Amino acid sequence: QVQLQESGPGLVKPSETLSLTCTVSGGSISSFHWSWIRQPPGKGLEWIGLIYHSGYTDYNPSLKSRVTISFDTSKNQFSLKLSSVTAADTAVYYCARTVVAATPESVDFDYWGQGTLVTVSS
């Protein structure tokens, strides 16, 4: 059974960089694709970005200039960096295993971490 666990600081200062790690157990990170998704308190889901097993990435256009997603295959982890954060980036951040299909083009999320709350405040 695949399990995902987010980790990282729960409090980040405005203008700094938010950094989170997702540790995957029960499967090799190199065999699948992975995403970050967030949810501001009391609001809906927002996709942040996706890293394919090749290392190629797709990002939400609204966040693209501030986001980097990368692998650390030696630790079976992938990470999120979001720069120049503001209070609007306060949210529960989820990592998720991502299923990608070609015909028709499709992406969905079959396993999720429990989420971690990150608050942006001075």
Added chain:
Amino acid sequence: SYVLTQPPSVSVAPGQTARITCGGNNIGSKSVHWYRQKPGQAPVLVVYDDSARPSGIPERFSGSNSGNTATLTISRVEAGDGADFYCQVWDSTSDRYVVFGGGTKLTVL
């Protein structure tokens, strides 16, 4: 950008059928996925590729997709089905990105 529209809330009595819609321009040409999220928990995939069910999801959950509307149908609703439900697609007409609907709160009366 592509937009998915869901009703903010749906209410249904136990034992009845709940239908949650997800509207989008020609959504019938896309694969639609549905997630259930209970308070304080991570979302769970309940329907993928319009109408397929992951292992462990009851047959009471079904999906359809045609034209400009996708629908999640929950038959014989139980008290424990109350949750937020989100539809989701992949859009690649201009940029390549995931789109979520705004979510629908299902209340079991």
